[in-house]
């Protein structure tokens with residue numbers, strides 16, 4: 432079995448109704464099969480984030496509250512490879528952004544961090560969580576630097592050109608998928624399966 436340890440953190444005002452957290456993990460397991468996502472820790476954190484408070488273009492190290500939150504995740508669940516934080520509000524500062532993924536160096540490897548707003552809770556946006564997980568799984572070392580370029584994008588974009596692909600910049604929704612075709616290409620799955628974050 433190929434698995435990865437993830438921890439889930441909720442903050443105040445983050446919506447968790449309708450089994451959102453379980454849905455996100457189950458959906459991600461089914462899309463990224465055969466990779467299994469094992470829940471390591473699940474905790475509520477004493478942080479409050481409001482709408483349009485977090486920027487995804489400004490480094491998190493320059494946003495003290497976000498930085499403190501991510502470092503507490505690391506301390507609370509040192510055995511996880513991916514940390515998912517659910518925050519309040521619907522958007523980041525940047526228009527339309529409802530989730531982001533970020534890899535931080537950690538000794539000779541790295542850890543993945545994902546932040547999701549309440550807008551990612553809706554049915555239409557349910558592929559946001561597996562999409563952000565994809566950015567972490569597709570991160571790899573290339574010539575001593577980390578890249579999360581999509582393996583099908585020779586120009587180095589982290590997003591796939593096919594609007595029906597999970598890794599498209601505008602994440603497809605359940606109304607916008609080709610049921611007979613997988614959401615991922617075999618290239619993407621292959622790169623993910625080679626991620627050093629995976630355990631066997």
Ligand SMILES: [Zn+2]
Pocket residue numbers: 562566589590599600
């Ligand atoms: Zn993306």
